[in-house]
Amino acid sequence: MSKNPLYVTKSFLPPVEEYTERIKAIWESGQLTNQGTNLVELEKKLQDHLAVKHLFAVSNGTLALQVAFKALELTGDVITTPFSYVATVSSLAWEGLNPVFVDIKEDDLCIDPAKIEASITPSTSAILATHVYGFPCDVVAIEKIAAKHNLKVIYDAAHAFDVTVNSKSVLAYGDASTLSFHATKIFHSGEGGAIVTPHADVAHKIGYMRNFGHNGPEAFQGIGINAKVSEVHAALGLCVLPHMQTIIAHRQQATQQYDALLSNLPNMRVVKAGIACKHNYAYYPVLFNTEEVLTKAVASLNAASIFPRRYFFPSLETLPYVGHYEVPISRSISSRILCLPLSAEISEAEVSEVAAIIRTALTS
Numbered sequence: 001m002s003k004n005p006l007y008v009t010k011s012f013l014p015p016v017e018e019y020t021e022r023i024k025a026i027w028e029s030g031q032l033t034n035q036g037t038n039l040v041e042l043e044k045k046l047q048d049h050l051a052v053k054h055l056f057a058v059s060n061g062t063l064a065l066q067v068a069f070k071a072l073e074l075t076g077d078v079i080t081t082p083f084s085y086v087a088t089v090s091s092l093a094w095e096g097l098n099p100v101f102v103d104i105k106e107d108d109l110c111i112d113p114a115k116i117e118a119s120i121t122p123s124t125s126a127i128l129a130t131h132v133y134g135f136p137c138d139v140v141a142i143e144k145i146a147a148k149h150n151l152k153v154i155y156d157a158a159h160a161f162d163v164t165v166n167s168k169s170v171l172a173y174g175d176a177s178t179l180s181f182h183a184t185k186i187f188h189s190g191e192g193g194a195i196v197t198p199h200a201d202v203a204h205k206i207g208y209m210r211n212f213g214h215n216g217p218e219a220f221q222g223i224g225i226n227a228k229v230s231e232v233h234a235a236l237g238l239c240v241l242p243h244m245q246t247i248i249a250h251r252q253q254a255t256q257q258y259d260a261l262l263s264n265l266p267n268m269r270v271v272k273a274g275i276a277c278k279h280n281y282a283y284y285p286v287l288f289n290t291e292e293v294l295t296k297a298v299a300s301l302n303a304a305s306i307f308p309r310r311y312f313f314p315s316l317e318t319l320p321y322v323g324h325y326e327v328p329i330s331r332s333i334s335s336r337i338l339c340l341p342l343s344a345e346i347s348e349a350e351v352s353e354v355a356a357i358i359r360t361a362l363t364s
């Protein structure tokens with residue numbers, strides 16, 4: 001009998017009874033969307049859980065970025081990272097903003113603050129940095145540069161749910177942070193996302209911008225879009241949230257097991273956070289010395305029905321709709337990086353099998 005395939009991740013599903021209870025209540029109320037009771041409850045609980053000032057749930061992490069750019073009134077050039085998921089950059093281009101790429105650091109693969117200033121021009125309005133794999137960017141260095149040049153700072157925190165730096169949520173930094181609650185993320189609502197900001201005036205704008213610009217049933221405050229969250233999605237988020245501690249604890253255990261089995265292998269290293277933080281174990285990225293070694297390891301894993309993910313690949317300066325940039329570190333890293341299977345359900349036996357296959361691929 002062939003075994004079940006093991007993918008890079010598996011969505012956490014709460015006990016179905018917990019979800020059906022909420023769905024029954026939605027059926028009774030008849031309200032499916034438009035800031036329903038589940039959404040109001042989810043936003044309040046997320047705000048408390050993450051200890052952030054203003055939080056707005058939206059329908060996905062891409063719209064979270066787009067609404068944040070609009071609310072912060074970005075213009076012209078935005079300095080960003082080529083090592084992220086495509087949504088970081090496609091959302092800029094979609095909003096008519098020009099991504100300007102600055103290369104990343106070799107250690108944690110986040111944008112390199114030491115290289116940002118050389119790319120600032122009078123057209124630059126903001127820095128958009130990604131907390132890659134939930135590893136926090138050097139938020140202190142980035143915000144020092146932004147303050148000096150009067151730039152806005154937005155963090156793509158799609159991977160950074162429940163990550164803390166200096167004993168506070170990493171989401172508390174910058175002018176705004178955006179989250180993704182896609183099914184593959186550690187906290188999810190099937191599809192979903194959120195925008196966090198410390199500023200009351202920005203919060204006010206996000207409030208109407210995510211709902212067509214309405215500030216009353218027949219009134220409009222300004223331009224808006226439909227970034228609303230349905231009750232069905234909010235209910236799923238509410239069922240996942242109470243399990244976060246268990247989800248992260250299991251992922252931490254699997255991470256420690258991988259660490260023990262994969263340290264000291266030739267031609268490969270495990271990628272870790274560059275600055276001190278309480279991490280969420282959202283991904284398990286490993287970096288091979290060459291693309292050839294990566295290809296060999298992937299082929300061996302695939303032969304055993306194990307499907308890791310080349311994430312992030314390709315490096316985003318290769319997109320057909322951006323300018324020409326030389327970012328050699330991102331280009332090289334993206335050709336050699338692999339995220340290994342990790343989930344709230346992965347078993348000890350599965351981690352052992354993945355590690356053993358990689359060990360054999362690298363040492364034979």
Ligand SMILES: Cc1ncc(COP(=O)(O)O)c(C=O)c1O
Nearest residue numbers: 060061062085087158180181182
């Ligand atoms: C870094 C990053 N930014 C943005 C997004 C977009 O989020 P969503 O899929 O919820 O639109 C993702 C999703 O994978 C992501 O990984």
